[in-house]
Amino acid sequence: MPLTVYFAAGARLWPVYGEHLRAALAAEGVEAEILTDTPTDPAAVDYIVFAPGGDIADFRPYTRVKAVLNLWAGVERIVGNATLTQPLCRMVDAGMTEGMVEYVTANVLRHHLGLDRYLLGQDGWNPAEEVPPLARERPVTVLGFGELGQACGRALAALNFPVTGWSRTPRATPGLTCLHGPEGLEAALRRAQILVLLLPLTAETANLLNAERLAWLPRGAAIVNPGRGPLIDDAALLAALDAGHVGHATLDVFRTEPLPEGHPFWAHPRVTVTPHIAAGTRPITAARVVAENIRRGETGQPFLHLVDRARGY
Template identity: 35%
Template structure:
């Protein structure tokens, strides 16, 4: 029985070391090095080549290296019997909530403006908004969305949540389904996307959604680049309906040098760093699922394939 790591473009060494620390003696293969595909029952993956896993006859589990799983679920050739697991990690959750709070504070206090003013040696005071006068709407109120809502609420912001189905959350009023979306959007001065990427949520950040936000609203996307219709965002910022956006995720990463987002002063760009997985932090839960697989026990953090998360 062997353990396979597949992470094109990502350094596998921290994961190899964490695996060896947690499970000495484990046979570890790293794609694309030569190995016996019949021996592999468990794979740890990030952005694997499409169709790769259909070539592993005894594969039982594909574990994501991070909280996102769309890079696995989007592979239509992944055998139906293979289980998919995701990472649920307190450090990832804290990192995400801190990051979103920082973006919201940067926007409401207009801090980025002063970087530009410094270049011009300009001494101008800009009006800002206080948290109690700002409502942040969070699309997606799972583990990450709930933590973000709790952090924002603790810092004085009014927080709303929206999800596909009804949720009961202590730190925010929640709306659900298409029937609740319009009211949710109409009250959101800042819109944060933390939705999982599925066929139903792809392109959800579009002109129809933006038009329902209050004039001057701000958009934060820390979920997936495929959630956003890029041209709609540019047009809505250009028209003045949106005041700007903070984007940490993109359809193509790294963002191409000729992309119009680079030239738009109202769009803050960060290189997918909102919440970065630590191999050492998440390895215990991955190893636990490996042991559970060997013993035929139920796995933790299993993805529901029909939902995509």
């Protein structure tokens, strides 16, 4: 008897995911009926594929569901739903990781080489007065050293940047330096000429980069944030930029998206705004992760990327 999978990620996404999800399930040897409309019998559904803003607010009727499989890496908009008691898996897929590595590497190199002064041709023929440092002389810190953070750290280290990772709890990171906890955070920030933010958004990480911690950065440090907007106190960042303590901030994520017209970030000369493009979910690779998790659920194996409700990710 085929499984029943409810694609509850919104009608807009089904044309993008449908073909890939069917192919991925077939490749995993999973026979499934995929529903795209609200089920007449929620208790007959085996798995839910979900995205925030999707088709379900109350998960209680889905009594047979073995897992809710999120299409986004972030789960902050769903993990607090009190009706969601089924196992919840976040999305970690190869395409998303590659995209994040490319975005982070490009912007770290951009800040390292000071390319902004030349990009629009506004500086004329005005070479830098001093030879720029080599990558080996430019320390980079990555806050958030999970799979994405470590992948970015390895790519930067391969270019000879001295990379320090930081996570809230200890992590084994072969070949990379990783600090943890409050004391490790201060040490990681004080050495960060370029800072990359890849933390999940939880109660503990909201406004992590406040005025006090921004002051720990070396003067002129650059910030690249493709993680979550609320990791940074916006007012504190603007003050640090105006004072010249932070040299530049490249921001891909914001408290409100799209970033509202008239927000100070749009016009600030030391802020680059990108429209949440760093690492979107790639349907072809994400569908494979979903299908593998369904196969795992059916064969008694542990789910990939299972969310720890207590930690929030």
